[in-house]
Amino acid sequence: MAAAIALSSRGRPESAPNPNVGCVLVQAGRVVGRGWTAAGGRPHAEAVALAAAGEAARGATAYVSLEPCAHAGGRGPACSDLLIAAGVARVVIAAQDPDPRTDGAGIARLQDAGIDVLFNVLPAEARRAMAPWWTRRAEGRPFVTLKLATSLDGCIALADGASRWITGDRARAHGHLERAQHQAILVGRGTFDADAPKLDVRLPGLEGRSPQKLLLTSGSAPAGWTAVAAPESVEGVDSLLVEGGARAASAFLAADRVDRLLLYRAPVLIGGGRPALGDIGLTDLADAHGRWRLVDSRLLGSDRLDVYERIRTI
Amino acid sequence: MAAAIALSSRGRPESAPNPNVGCVLVQAGRVVGRGWTAAGGRPHAEAVALAAAGEAARGATAYVSLEPCAHAGGRGPACSDLLIAAGVARVVIAAQDPDPRTDGAGIARLQDAGIDVLFNVLPAEARRAMAPWWTRRAEGRPFVTLKLATSLDGCIALADGASRWITGDRARAHGHLERAQHQAILVGRGTFDADAPKLDVRLPGLEGRSPQKLLLTSGSAPAGWTAVAAPESVEGVDSLLVEGGARAASAFLAADRVDRLLLYRAPVLIGGGRPALGDIGLTDLADAHGRWRLVDSRLLGSDRLDVYERIRTI
Numbered sequence: 007m008a009a010a011i012a013l014s015s016r017g018r019p020e021s022a023p024n025p026n027v028g029c030v031l032v033q034a035g036r037v038v039g040r041g042w043t044a045a046g047g048r049p050h051a052e053a054v055a056l057a058a059a060g061e062a063a064r065g066a067t068a069y070v071s072l073e074p075c076a077h078a079g080g081r082g083p084a085c086s087d088l089l090i091a092a093g094v095a096r097v098v099i100a101a102q103d104p105d106p107r108t109d110g111a112g113i114a115r116l117q118d119a120g121i122d123v124l125f126n127v128l129p130a131e132a133r134r135a136m137a138p139w140w141t142r143r144a145e146g147r148p149f150v151t152l153k154l155a156t157s158l159d160g161c162i163a164l165a166d167g168a169s170r171w172i173t174g175d176r177a178r179a180h181g182h183l184e185r186a187q188h189q190a191i192l193v194g195r196g197t198f199d200a201d202a203p204k205l206d207v208r209l210p211g212l213e214g215r216s217p218q219k220l221l222l223t224s225g226s227a228p229a230g231w232t233a234v235a236a237p238e239s240v241e242g243v244d245s246l247l248v249e250g251g252a253r254a255a256s257a258f259l260a261a262d263r264v265d266r267l268l269l270y271r272a273p274v275l276i277g278g279g280r281p282a283l284g285d286i287g288l289t290d291l292a293d294a295h296g297r298w299r300l301v302d303s304r305l306l307g308s309d310r311l312d313v314y315e316r317i318r319t320i
Numbered sequence: 321m322a323a324a325i326a327l328s329s330r331g332r333p334e335s336a337p338n339p340n341v342g343c344v345l346v347q348a349g350r351v352v353g354r355g356w357t358a359a360g361g362r363p364h365a366e367a368v369a370l371a372a373a374g375e376a377a378r379g380a381t382a383y384v385s386l387e388p389c390a391h392a393g394g395r396g397p398a399c400s401d402l403l404i405a406a407g408v409a410r411v412v413i414a415a416q417d418p419d420p421r422t423d424g425a426g427i428a429r430l431q432d433a434g435i436d437v438l439f440n441v442l443p444a445e446a447r448r449a450m451a452p453w454w455t456r457r458a459e460g461r462p463f464v465t466l467k468l469a470t471s472l473d474g475c476i477a478l479a480d481g482a483s484r485w486i487t488g489d490r491a492r493a494h495g496h497l498e499r500a501q502h503q504a505i506l507v508g509r510g511t512f513d514a515d516a517p518k519l520d521v522r523l524p525g526l527e528g529r530s531p532q533k534l535l536l537t538s539g540s541a542p543a544g545w546t547a548v549a550a551p552e553s554v555e556g557v558d559s560l561l562v563e564g565g566a567r568a569a570s571a572f573l574a575a576d577r578v579d580r581l582l583l584y585r586a587p588v589l590i591g592g593g594r595p596a597l598g599d600i601g602l603t604d605l606a607d608a609h610g611r612w613r614l615v616d617s618r619l620l621g622s623d624r625l626d627v628y629e630r631i632r633t634i
Contacts, residue, residue: 285591
C-alpha cells in the first residue's frame, strides 16, 4: 500500500482537478501492474495498472490509495467495474472517497461482485499524498505551501535587500522541484517589483510544468500574471506555493491559510537583516505552540530543509 | 582511541586550566584501565588508568588523547615516566602536546625506553574534545559558545519582549547541561535588567557546577557578577557560554569571537518579533558563507538543536 501511495504522488499536480491516485496489482507476490492518475485526470490509476497487467490481473490483489470510483463518465467506465471485469480477487483501499458519487458505493459494488475488500488501511497517509485535492474538496480552498529561505538567524536578505544568494544550488533546485509540483505560485507586490521573478521551473525535463503565476496585490497584474487581492481570494487551483516576500508570507499566516512550511536554512549569520516574517497577529506565545509538526528534515548541500505541516483538527 | 577521546570530555570544564585528557589501557583485547583528568588538573588521565589497571598494565597498549607529559611537577611525576614504570608495551597518541615542556619530549622519552609509539592518529578529534584548553593555549582567549533559542522565523521574543517559553523542557534542560560544561556564562546588560537571570545549573547532581557569571557592560557589575567591557576582555577562563541577548550575541559575532553556535529552534512562528541578532558588521552576503559547519543536529522533544562550529584556518 505504501508503494501505491508513493505512486499516487506522481500524479501531482497534473491530475487536478481530479484526485491523484496510485494503484499496484500483485499476483502471487509479484507486482504485475502499476499506475497513477494521468494528466487531466484520465486514465485513472486502476485503468493504467490493469492495462499493464493484462491477463495477469485475474486473481490478483489491487492496492489503491483511494476507493475506486463507482460512477462511469463520458471519459471512461467506473474503475470498480474495470476491476470486476478484470477478475481481481481482492482490493485493498487506503482511504474512502469522500466524493458523494462514490463514498462507499465503489466498495459496495466490488463486494457485490464477490471481491474481498479491505478498506481504510492507511487513511492519513493517503490523504497526505492527496492533500491538495482533499483540501480543496473538503474546504473549497487550495492547499498552501509557504517557502522561506533564510539565514540561521531567520533573515531573508541583508538590510539593503541583498538576498542573492543565501541558500545554495541544491536548495534552489529543490525549490524548483516544489514549483513543478504546484498548480500556482504566488509572490507579493514588493517581491515582484524588486526581483521581477520568473517563477519558472528550471529543471531538465520539467520545463513544461511551470505553474500559474499569482500576484498578491490590491491593484492589477501585468500580462501573464493573475492578481489576487487576499489569501482568501485564490481560486481554481488545488495547490499553491507562496514564495515571498515577508509581507505575502505574513498575510497567508495571519489568515491561517498555510498548510505546509518549507524552511530552507543556510549556514550563514546575517544579523540585522530583513526578517522572514512581519506581524502575523500573534499576541500570546502560548497560542504559537501546537500548530506545526516537523514531517521531514534533510540536508541539501550545506543547507538544511525542514518541512512542517500545520496541525489541524478537522 | 575514540573511547579515550570520549572519556577526555568528562574532564571538562573541571580540569581547567589543565587540558582534559582521556586514557584507555587495553591488554589482549580487554580494557584494563580507564581515566580522565580530574578536577583541578590532577591526577592526570594516565595515572588514573594505570592505578585502575595495576599489574594488568604490564605489556598493555595505552590509548591517550594527548601526548603524555614529559615534565614532573610538584604535584606528581611525569606521565611518560609513569607509563614506562608500569611496563606498557605500546602507546597510541591522538594529538601531540603543544606545551613546550612536552611537545615531542614525551614521545621521545617513551621511545627511548623501548616503547612502541604511534602518534597523531586523530589530531582533529582530540583537539575538538579539548577545544577550550587548546583555544586559550593557542590564542590566549576562551573558546566561546553562543546559545540562541528562537522560533522558526528567528525571533527570540515577541515584539513586547515576551519569551517564556519559546523552547520546551528538554531544550532548556540541554541548555543547563551546556552551562555545566562551561567555566563562565555571559549575558548582556539588557538581558540582565529585563530577566535578572540566575544562570545556575538546575540539573540533579550538577548543581555544584554553576559557572562564573559575567555581565557585558560598560558599567559595573552587581555582587556575584564580573563586569566585562568587551568580547575581547574576557580573561581567566578556557570556556565561555554567551546566553544573550541579541546585543551581546551580536557583539561577540562582530568581534569574530564565537567558536560554536547552539541553535535551539521551537516549531512556532512569531512574526514581527525580536530578532536573534542585530548588526554584526556584514555588508556582503558572500562574506557570510564558508564560516559555519554543522557538526550535530538532534531533536529535543519537538524542538531542534543544530550545533555549528566556526570554520577557522589556524
